[in-house]
Amino acid sequence: MTNRPNQTPPLFARKVFEWWSKKADTEDLLGDIDEYFQYNLEEKGKLKAQIIYFKQVISLSFSYALLKRKRSASFSGYYSTNSIAMIKNYFKIALRNFSKHKLFTSINILGLALGMSICLLALSMFVSIYKFDEFHTKKDRIYQVNTHIETTSDRTLFASTFNSVGEYMAEKYPFIEQVVKIKEGFRPEIKHRGNLLNFSGYYADPAFFEVFTFPLISGDPVNALSKPFSVVITKSVAETLYKNENPIGKVLETNYGSFNVTGVIDDLKQTHFYFEVLTSYQTYEQINPSLRLSNDWVNYRNNYVYLLLKPDTKEQALRESLAQVATRASEFNPEQTITLQSNPLPEMTPQWIISNGLGVGWDLPTMLIFMAVGFLILLPAVFNYTNLSIARALKRAKEIGIRKVVGAEKNQIKTQFIVETIILCLLALIGSIFIFSLIRKEFLNMIMGAASLDISLTVPLIIVFILFALFIGGLSGLFPALYFSRLNPIDTLKGEIKNRSGSISGMRKGLFVFQFFLSLFFIIGVGAIAKQYTYVFSYNHGFDSDNVLAVPFQNIDKQVVLNEFAAHPNVKSITTSSNLPGLRLPIIVEVTPNEKDTLSVNQVFIGEDFIENLHMNLVWGESANDIQSTQNEEPVLVNEQFMRSVAVFEGERDSLLFTLSDGTRCRIAGILEDFNFEPLNELINPLVFRYSLEESNYALLTINSTDIKKTIDDLDLIWTDIDQKANFEATFLDDEIEDAYSFLVNQIQIFGFLSVLAITISCLGLLGMVSYTTENRTKEIAIRKIMGASNKSLYYTLTKDFLKMIMISALIAIPCSYVFYDMILLTMLLQYGQGLGILEVFLSITFLFLIGFSAIYWQTSKVAHANPAGNLRYE
Amino acid sequence: MKGYLGEFEELVLLTIANLGKDAYGLALLRDINERANRNLSIGAMHSTLTRLEEKGYITSYLGEPTKERGGRRKRYFELTSTAIEGLNDMKSLRDELWANTKVKLSL
Numbered sequence: 001m002t003n004r005p006n007q008t009p010p011l012f013a014r015k016v017f018e019w020w021s022k023k024a025d026t027e028d029l030l031g032d033i034d035e036y037f038q039y040n041l042e043e044k045g046k047l048k049a050q051i052i053y054f055k056q057v058i059s060l061s062f063s064y065a066l067l068k069r070k071r072s073a074s075f076s077g078y079y080s081t082n083s084i085a086m087i088k089n090y091f092k093i094a095l096r097n098f099s100k101h102k103l104f105t106s107i108n109i110l111g112l113a114l115g116m117s118i119c120l121l122a123l124s125m126f127v128s129i130y131k132f133d134e135f136h137t138k139k140d141r142i143y144q145v146n147t148h149i150e151t152t153s154d155r156t157l158f159a160s161t162f163n164s165v166g167e168y169m170a171e172k173y174p175f176i177e178q179v180v181k182i183k184e185g186f187r188p189e190i191k192h193r194g195n196l197l198n199f200s201g202y203y204a205d206p207a208f209f210e211v212f213t214f215p216l217i218s219g220d221p222v223n224a225l226s227k228p229f230s231v232v233i234t235k236s237v238a239e240t241l242y243k244n245e246n247p248i249g250k251v252l253e254t255n256y257g258s259f260n261v262t263g264v265i266d267d268l269k270q271t272h273f274y275f276e277v278l279t280s281y282q283t284y285e286q287i288n289p290s291l292r293l294s295n296d297w298v299n300y301r302n303n304y305v306y307l308l309l310k311p312d313t314k315e316q317a318l319r320e321s322l323a324q325v326a327t328r329a330s331e332f333n334p335e336q337t338i339t340l341q342s343n344p345l346p347e348m349t350p351q352w353i354i355s356n357g358l359g360v361g362w363d364l365p366t367m368l369i370f371m372a373v374g375f376l377i378l379l380p381a382v383f384n385y386t387n388l389s390i391a392r393a394l395k396r397a398k399e400i401g402i403r404k405v406v407g408a409e410k411n412q413i414k415t416q417f418i419v420e421t422i423i424l425c426l427l428a429l430i431g432s433i434f435i436f437s438l439i440r441k442e443f444l445n446m447i448m449g450a451a452s453l454d455i456s457l458t459v460p461l462i463i464v465f466i467l468f469a470l471f472i473g474g475l476s477g478l479f480p481a482l483y484f485s486r487l488n489p490i491d492t493l494k495g496e497i498k499n500r501s502g503s504i505s506g507m508r509k510g511l512f513v514f515q516f517f518l519s520l521f522f523i524i525g526v527g528a529i530a531k532q533y534t535y536v537f538s539y540n541h542g543f544d545s546d547n548v549l550a551v552p553f554q555n556i557d558k559q560v561v562l563n564e565f566a567a568h569p570n571v572k573s574i575t576t577s578s579n580l581p582g583l584r585l586p587i588i589v590e591v592t593p594n595e596k597d598t599l600s601v602n603q604v605f606i607g608e609d610f611i612e613n614l615h616m617n618l619v620w621g622e623s624a625n626d627i628q629s630t631q632n633e634e635p636v637l638v639n640e641q642f643m644r645s646v647a648v649f650e651g652e653r654d655s656l657l658f659t660l661s662d663g664t665r666c667r668i669a670g671i672l673e674d675f676n677f678e679p680l681n682e683l684i685n686p687l688v689f690r691y692s693l694e695e696s697n698y699a700l701l702t703i704n705s706t707d708i709k710k711t712i713d714d715l716d717l718i719w720t721d722i723d724q725k726a727n728f729e730a731t732f733l734d735d736e737i738e739d740a741y742s743f744l745v746n747q748i749q750i751f752g753f754l755s756v757l758a759i760t761i762s763c764l765g766l767l768g769m770v771s772y773t774t775e776n777r778t779k780e781i782a783i784r785k786i787m788g789a790s791n792k793s794l795y796y797t798l799t800k801d802f803l804k805m806i807m808i809s810a811l812i813a814i815p816c817s818y819v820f821y822d823m824i825l826l827t828m829l830l831q832y833g834q835g836l837g838i839l840e841v842f843l844s845i846t847f848l849f850l851i852g853f854s855a856i857y858w859q860t861s862k863v864a865h866a867n868p869a870g871n872l873r874y875e
Numbered sequence: 876m877k878g879y880l881g882e883f884e885e886l887v888l889l890t891i892a893n894l895g896k897d898a899y900g901l902a903l904l905r906d907i908n909e910r911a912n913r914n915l916s917i918g919a920m921h922s923t924l925t926r927l928e929e930k931g932y933i934t935s936y937l938g939e940p941t942k943e944r945g946g947r948r949k950r951y952f953e954l955t956s957t958a959i960e961g962l963n964d965m966k967s968l969r970d971e972l973w974a975n976t977k978v979k980l981s982l
Contacts, residue, residue: 028937028950032900032917035944039905059918065925066918 009037024069094420111761113431115381119374120436124455132349136213142345145305150337159357163296166305178207178308188254201275203284219263228282232263274359297332382476383511384765389480391772401492413485421477429469515762516809522755524817527840543614548733549701570705576607576696582737590661601686605695621670635669642686770859782871798860899949932958
């Protein structure tokens with residue numbers, strides 16, 4: 001074979017290889033494959049040699065040898081050896097920049113601090129919930145038994161378990177030290193000084209205080225729950241009931257019977273339990289003697305079992321025993337697949353999804369939604385930073401150019417910007433923690449059950465905050481870092497940036513529109529809820545609540561009180577009722593209109609003149625003041641809804657007659673126009689008014705007086721004359737009704753707060769953007785002015801971009817918020833509300849526009865009024 | 876001892892010792908392919924060499940520009956004292972095992 005030295009290997013493969021290896025030193029590698037090619041050319045011919053050459057290139061491309069060389073080539077020596085000095089330098093530059101651009105720094109710190117404060121709240125709640133139940137000394141050995149039930153149609157995990165599981169396991173498995181059964185649903189109505197107070201709590205086994213670490217302030221932990229009808233109350237309940245008295249040994253009169261107070265514990269903090277009163281499990285058994293709980297393998301709701309295992313018990317043993325119990329439970333429920341699981345106490349909160357959980361139920365989805373809302377407020381602040389950093393690119397670009405010329409690499413520029421942002425975020429964090437501690441208390445009051453959360457500033461919490469600030473710093477610094485590191489040094493030194501710094505790029509437009517969209521969304525929300533609030537008070541409930549004083553009078557001679565009060569000159573008229581109109585109605589009775597079907601209706605007992613005093617309208621008949629109840633028929637009043645519901649059972653007989661579940665036969669004497677006896681978020685239900693002074697709880701006095709306070713004092717005196725033991729309390733019906741709508745006030749506060757944050761942040765951003773873009777166009781404006789542009793046309797050129805963007809955001813926000821508020825939120829809050837009106841939307845938008853325009857005007861007028869000659873010499 | 880010496884690594888080290896002053900990538904590859912009847916690629920060869928260098932068994936230096944490679948230089952490899960020690964350890968371990976066999980190993 002002849003020697004052909006001029007044969008070259010495939011050029012294409014070599015080019016690919018050279019491109020692939022980038023800066024790596026591949027001289028010897030290329031030499032080796034070339035030489036191998038020559039050798040193969042002689043031995044095996046051209047085609048084979050070329051194929052082998054390709055193969056070798058591929059094998060080298062993915063070999064460790066090349067990888068290592070590439071890696072070492074990409075590190076420059078002085079970057080890796082001198083990083084501490086560089087970081088120091090970044091710090092210095094960052095601080096200098098902050099102090100040089102005060103507007104930029106303050107806008108961003110303020111915005112980020114406001115935005116982060118909500119996130120800090122969410123985070124602190126997160127941290128607090130994760131630390132639930134960690135104070136129990138035996139927490140590592142306590143497990144809750146959960147039940148997983150699978151039927152053909154669905155599968156659900158319940159926190160509760162079968163009634164019998166507790167006792168069954170306690171008997172059968174020796175490794176269990178203690179079993180605590182807890183039943184949810186102890187809701188005593190305590191009669192206290194003439195008032196009814198409602199509390200909620202659990203029925204619990206005597207071992208409760210042995211297994212869980214809830215130290216008793218007073219009382220004996222071992223025997224506190226050992227007897228039926230004994231009750232342990234929390235400190236705040238003790239203070240409401242027995243101020244400055246020792247509650248131990250006191251008797252509570254409730255709708256369940258009399259209870260002995262056997263202990264007082266501190267208010268619950270940092271635990272998944274949520275109760276005010278705790279009674280013994282035996283109480284439940286005594287109240288419901290017909291239930292055979294220890295043999296009940298069917299009902300699993302509201303019944304919780306906690307196991308305390310003996311020390312050093314293997315998880316395996318527990319798992320096996322639960323499997324056995326589950327098999328037994330399956331025998332009773334053949335159509336369900338039942339599995340039992342154990343859940344260690346510290347891991348019980350928060351949970352992803354569990355049904356029938358005990359306590360407030362801090363589940364992860366709700367927390368994540370809250371976190372998302374916080375993030376939604378924070379995002380505009382992050383966008384501000386991104387937008388403003390790039391808007392002032394013209395100023396920073398020269399610095400970056402020189403850095404690059406001197407030898408800074410892309411990575412270094414990136415690190416510089418990220419470090420700068422992180423420092424800014426840490427500064428904002430300080431402000432944010434300040435805001436956080438200001439709003440913390442207010443905020444917790446707004447959330448139901450949040451009183452048991454402990455969100456004081458602790459070291460772990462602060463560490464979480466700092467990590468969060470670092471994360472936000474990285475996030476907001478990312479885009480500016482990428483942008484600046486890509487700048488071409490030659491262009492920047494010439495003073496031109498190819499990114500049209502005069503106008504606003506597409507992405508920044510998008511961010512800007514999003515900010516204003518959010519602000520509008522929240523602002524419309526405030527308007528919508530505020531409208532409902534005023535609507536509720538101007539709304540005619542169907543009765544007159546002006547100047548009506550409500551006096552609860554359960555424990556006093558009612559007839560005497562009525563007579564004495566009526567004698568007072570300022571009391572125009574007086575009546576009684578069992579429930580205050582405008583508030584929720586708890587009493588429901590069954591009504592039989594035709595001796596066959598039953599119907600649930602609300603029942604209210606009223607006194608004479610109730611209809612007249614509250615100016616209610618009758619559609620038919622008359623108020624039954626003068627009709628005496630005969631022996632077999634009681635005269636009652638009903639509302640129109642009642643008649644409609646009864647009409648379904650079309651009675652051929654007397655349609656005005658019906659029977660109550662207790663056997664009382666009633667004759668309808670009058671029909672009232674439908675009115676909202678309950679708050680507007682409740683549907684109008686069928687309603688029966690019965691006349692009874694005995695059952696009435698409130699005296700309703702219509703007052704006609706110029707000196708209200710004196711009248712009330714007089715009434716108090718009259719009251720004390722009649723009976724000194726009972727307390728006199730008087731409230732105006734209007735105030736009571738207003739209290740019933742306090743949930744709306746809560747919503748307004750939350751939305752108001754969020755919208756103030758969102759608006760402030762977006763307006764800060766707007767201010768910054770306008771000031772930087774006008775600054776960048778200073779020369780242009782000066783030339784326009786010299787050429788004869790009027791002030792008006794200058795304003796137009798400067799503001800039209802922003803105008804357009806605010807318009808776009810309004811166009812997106814209006815339909816979105818309409819759908820959200822009108823269809824979802826408001827119907828959830830108030831069923832008889834008015835929905836979202838055009839006026840609120842219009843007002844909200846005008847409000848935002850006004851704020852936006854004043855920000856724009858403030859900045860543009862500076863440039864427009866400046867002397868153009870001076871501006872041309874600018875820079 | 877630094878790291879553990881694999882069978883192939885031992886083979887490469889011994890081949891470097893065999894080639895002496897002429898131990899560069901391709902020469903090693905061809906020598907091993909012929910002697911041990913393997914079909915190695917250049918990539919695998921160089922990866923092993925890089926690893927050996929990391930472990931401190933060999934050092935490398937660039938030679939003079941060569942005409943047959945279009946003026947490119949060859950990278951030559953040399954054994955370090957660690958490698959010599961390691962090879963000796965390996966050999967004495969083998970010798971010991973061969974000497975103590977209870978089964979007849981010779982063919």
